[in-house]
Amino acid sequence: MSKTIFLVDDSATILMSVSAILGKAGYSVEKAGSAEEALKKLNAGAKVDLLITDLNMPGMNGIELIKEVRKLPAYRFQPILFLTTESQQSRKAEAKAAGASGWIVKPATADDLLNTIKLVLR
Amino acid sequence: MDELTATFIDESRTLLAAMEGGLLQLEQADAGDDNVGGIFRAAHTIKGGAGVIECRFIEAFTHIVENVLDRVRAGDIPVSPGLVSVMLACCDHIGALLGVLVAGQPAPPQEVAAEGDALRAQLGQWGDDDGQAADCADGSTVPLSEAVTASGGGVVSSDAWHISVRFGTDVLRMGMDPLSFLRYLTTLGEIVTIETLADAMPDAAEMDAESCYLGFEIRFQTRAGKAEIERVFDFCRDDCALHILPPQSKCSDYLQLIQELPEDAMRLGEILVRIGALTQAELDAGLAAQAQPTSVEFDGDESGARAPLGEILVGQQAVRQEVVDAAVLKQATVKDRKIAESRMVRIQADKLDQLIDLVGELVISGASTHLFAQRSGLSELMESTSVLSRLVESIRDAALQLRMVQIGETFNRFNRVVRDASRELGKDIRLAITGGDTELDKSVVEKLGDPLMHLVRNAVDHGIEPAAVRAERGKPHQGTVRLNAYHDSGSIVIEVGDDGGGLAIERIRAKAIARGLIAEDAVMSGAEISNLIFEAGFSTAEQVTNLSGRGVGMDVVRRDIQALRGTIEVRSTEGVGAAFCIRLPLTLAIIDGFLVGVGSATYVVPLDSVVECIELQETTTGRNYLNLRGEVLPFVRLREMFEIGGDVPARQNVVVVQHAGQKAGLVVDRLLGEFQTVIKPLGALFQHLRGIGGSTILGSGEVALILDVPALLALVTSAEEKLVSPAPSRGRPSGTPDSQHLILQPSE
Amino acid sequence: MSSILQVRQAVPAVLAGSQPVVRDDAGSLQYLTFSLNSEMFAVGILNVKEIIEYGGLTQVPMMPAFIRGVINLRGAVVPVIDLSARFANETTRISKRTCIVIMEVVEGEVRHDIGIMVDMVSEVLEIPAADIEPPPSFGARIRADFIDGMGKVAGKFVILLNIAKVLSTEEISTLAAVYPGDARNPHLDG
Incomplete structure (x- = not known):
């Protein structure tokens, strides 16, 4: 059974491109355009092997999302990656403190992305 | 154009509109952190998207814009009218670049490129020379590798890397499995030997099953460099103790390692020998050398110097976190949430139209089925078709609701129009928007742009008087153009008003008589005369400006509104102002x-x-x-x-x-x-x-x-x-x- | 209201717009011929979408008489023009053989379906280009610009209609606007 990766990003461009890469690599992809939507889906019991979220989103941001997800029993130990950029290094620690497993630095190549996923997926 | 590029263009246009709206707000009101944050985020997302679709010219330009905005956000650059103007021009330029992308051109044509260069030069005054500094904050690898090379002593005989790792207790709670790292490590090379250390494991009574107490000493053979090996542990490096010694490291390096690791030195020494990192002789020699005070002092100094650095870094991050948290709180306004929700699903408009068409057909055939059922006189059939009818009705409402959009976005476009037009005319005019959350059918909204543009420009151009006249009339210096929307018994009402001079009734009357629209002795109320401006061929503009007097009359506006099954009328009080009132059906479907x-x-x-x-x-x-x-x-x-x-x-x-x-x-x-x-x-x-x-x-x-x-x-x-x-x-x-x-x- | 003849489902806009008729190798043109007030007319086959029985017509008030009304053509509302009324102000009398020919009219980038009422549909004919005479300057009793040419079929003349002119939406809608009953001010007196 293929692993399900849950992508959260307010940029439709990112959602579409990343899910295309993941889909091609054989993963199932679940998408959400905001942290609020993501939480709603997770609360509804979406089966997720890995969550990848953007940090900078309108409304609830990625860090708050990570904190909330870690409160959900089913997702306490699931890997969570966040998307960040070179200029946002300072937020890495914040996101890690919130419970993130790791990060992907944008712009990332498909290989970077898939390698990182391979690292964190069980 | 592929779907991804289309998505990017669509998204970027939305973001540009948001950015422009934010900038105009910035110009008018205080520089709220949430607003600046939003503007920055828009530029940031456009840049990111451009990177994804590999549109370098948009990415490069937006990157510069983003950097300047980042510095505005950080408070390094004060908000000034000059900055806002340049930023607005940048928005326009990004829009133009999107146009280049849409046209499928590989690079911007000369005039667009020249415009970009000019803007780059202007942005230069807020140069981002120290923008790189922050990027190095994460360079914790640097001192580590320096430490490796800085130490002295003989080279050990081992030809493999030595990796020593003690995971942080929270690694599981971070969603990571220590085994993941080891498994991933094997994609780089071969684990020659491995020794698991469970020394940190407390007594069973104190042990927390969710915590990790493990460490590993690994001999690793690979062609990869140190940076690559380190990258494997990137995600846990801040929480774990990681030491990587290259092949043929100096003996003293191992000794330093032993010192730094939490376990007992003798036990570690044994382990290192056992896994083949060191020979017993090397260990002994090293331990002897360690007795030299200078070396120990040196090591102590270094670790002592490093700790505060870490603290400083953490300290910096803490400060940033507060700033960010405050900004985030302010962002969490209802409006932002609505935007977030409206972005949840993106559907191509024609797919939605297709759905509405199908629902329409469903309604029609449902009605026909219901009719046949009634004719049949079968009560069970009639009952079941009436259940079906109710469902169809719900589906219809839900489907139509999908196409309902707030008019706010359309209204907000006029901020820029009013700003630019009033500057051009040397007038001080403010646009007051109310009822932006009023919803109406997307297909209606799309066709409203032109008539609204005409009315707004008309208000700016002919409605609001020049400052001197306003002063004479005892009106505030700043003129106001109003856009308002509300629902009224199945219609949406849109008002375009101004506090300008109002319609000159006598002039309209005279013109209408001159044009043969009314008889000279016609008895008409002021309202009736005002509404003559919608007659074909009627134009009150005495001089043609480049704004609204382009020979397009109010008759065109009325025709556009009528085409939407709507009506338009004008109420005016001379010297006080005028208001155009548009009534439209909520849906066209x-x-x-x-x-x-x-x-x-x-x-x-x-x-x-x-x-x-x-x-x-x-x-x-x-x-x-x-x-x-x-x-x-x-x-x-x-x-x-x-x-x-x-x-x-x-x-x-x-x-x-x-x-x-x-x-x-x-x-x-x-x-x-x-x-x-x-x-x-x-x-x-x-x-x-x-x-x-x-x-x-x-x-x-x-x-x-x-x-x-x-x-x-x-x-x-x-x-x-x-x-x-x-x-x-x-x-x-x-x-x-x-x-x-x-x-x-x-x-x- | 069943379809008598399904001529074709759709024609690419480009083709329908630029080429009113099919021309085979011999330079022949294909036409649908029909009769109207005992006169023979023809339209280029590429403009014809289908032919249906007359019926199910809904009158549209406040419109000139030559606009007979609208019909439901598989979910689309299609106007029906009374050609006889358009040509000569004589309303067509409905008979068993009255048909509605659904035409596709291309104006600019817009395509409209418009139905025309005819007394009887005859056949699809090939008329060689050599057998087509230019329209007479007078004497045809219908407007010269409505005629593309006069086709000779079995020793008789058939009037080849210029459908773009006959069914010009611009002209018809303008005529409707100045309809003598004046749509804007209908009679209210009782």
Whole structure:
């Protein structure tokens, strides 16, 4: 059974491109355009092997999302990656403190992305 | 164009509009952190998207913009009118670059590129020379590798890497499995030997099953460099103790490692020997060398110097976190959430239209099924079709709701229009927007842009007086143009108002007479004269400016609004201001209708405009008003109006309709009940037909016409006016000839 | 209201717009011929979408008489023009053989379906280009610009209609606007 990766990003461009890469690599992809939507889906019991979220989103941001997800029993130990950029290094620690497993630095190549996923997926 | 690029373009245009809105707000109000954050985020997302689709020219330019905005956000650059103007120009430029992308050109044409270069030069004044500093904050690898090379001593004989790792206790809670790292490590090379250290494991009673207490000493053979190995542990490096010694490291490096690791030095030494990192001899020699005080002091110094650095880093992050948290809190306004929600799903508009079309067909065939069921007389079938009808109705409402959008986005576009136009004219004008959250059908919104643009420009150009005149009239220096929207009995009302000079009634009258629109002795109210500006060929602009006086008159605006089944009227007080009031149906697709029959024909009256139905009490013939509970209700007989033959039935009914506060009756033969009406446009042949708003298909397959209540009411109202105040000579626009037959009998 | 003849489902806009008729190798043109008030007319086959029985017509009030009304053509509302009324102000009398020919009219980038009422549909004919005469300057009793040419078929003349002119939405809608009954001010007196 293929692993399900849950992508959260307010940029439709990112959602579409990343899910295309993941889909091609054989993963199932679940998408959400905001942290609020993501939480709603997770609360509804979406089966997720890995969550990848953007940090900078309108409304609830990625860090708050990570904190909330870690409160959900089913997702306490699931890997969570966040998307960040070179200029946002300072937020890495914040996101890690919130419970993130790791990060992907944008712009990332498909290989970077898939390698990182391979690292964190069980 | 591929779907991804199309998505990027669509998204970027939305973001650009948001960015522009934010910038205009910045110019007017204080530099709220949330606003600056939003502007930055828009630029940031566009840049990111451009990177994804590999559109380098957009990415490069937006990157510069983003950097400047980042510094504004950090408070390094103060907000100034100059900055906002340049940023607005940058928005335009990014828009132009998107245009280049849409056109499929590989690079911007010369003039666009030149524009970009000019903007880059302007952005240079807020240069981002120290923008790199922050990027190095994460360079914790640097001291580590320096430490490796800085130490002295003999080289050990081992030819493999040595990796020593102690995971942080929280690694599991971070969603990571220590084994993941080891497994991933094997993608780089081969683990020669590995020793697991569980020394940190507390007594069972104190042990937390969710914590990790493990460490590993690994001999690792690989062609990869140190950076690559380190990257494997990137995600846990801050929480774990990681030491990587390259092949042929100096013996002292291992000794330093032993010192730094938490376990007992002798035990570690044994382990290192056991896994083959060191030979016993090397270990012994090293331990002896360690006795030299300088070396120990050196090591101590270094680790001592490193700790505070880490603390400083953490300290910096803590400060940043507060700043960020505050900004985030402010961002969490209702409005932002709405934007976030509206972004949840993106659907191509034509897919949605297709769905609405299908729902329309579903409604029609549902109606036909219901009809057959009723004819069959089978009660079970009738019951099941009425359940089906209710469901279809719900689906219809839900589907139409999908296409409802807030008008705010359309309104906000005018911030820029008003700003630029007022500057050009040397006027100080503010745009006040209210009711931006009012929803209406997307297809209506799309067609509103042009007429609204015309009205707003008209208000800026001709409405608001020059500053000198305003001062003379005792008005505030700053003029106000208002955009407002609200729902009113099944319609949406959009108002474009200004506190300018209002319409010059006498000038309009004179012009209308000159153009032959009205007779010289026409007796008309101020409101009637004002509304003459919508007549074809009428333009009040005395001078042609490059803004609105381009020969396009208000008649075009009215035509556009009528094409949307709407109406427009103007209210004006000379010297005080004018307001254009547009009334539109909420949707162009499906409405609730009320079926009426006249002769063999069936008509649909939009249910929203139906007030009640009463039986017509014929007392005197030829009387076209009735007493509705003490109120004079004028009515039209559809049979006569539509020239429908056949015998008039003994009993007729009156459908009382209302629009914009006016009531009238429609006399029909039969009342046939409510009907979900899928609007089918009548097409270009009937574009000049007034009084009929469209058509629909009944359950029987027959076409029924939909009555345009506002247009019908306009006819009845003019009849009513004659009834209330019979004037000897009423002026009316030519083209609507004076109709003597409209004069009614005096009231009893 | 069943379809008598399904001529074709759709024609690419480009083709329908630029080429009113099919021309085979011999330079022949294909036409649908029909009779109207005992006169033979023809229209280029590429403009014809289908032919249906007359019926199910809904009258549209306040419109000139030559606009007979609208019909439901598989969910689309299509106007029906009374050609006889358009040509000569004589309303067509409905008979068993009265048909509606659904035509596709291309104006600019817009395509409309418009039905025309005819007394009887005859056949689809090939008329060689050599057998087509230019329209007479007078004497045809219908407007010269409505005629593309006069085709010779079995020793008789058939009037080849210029459908773009006959069914010009611009002209028809303008005519409707100045309809003598005046759509804007219908009779209200009782």
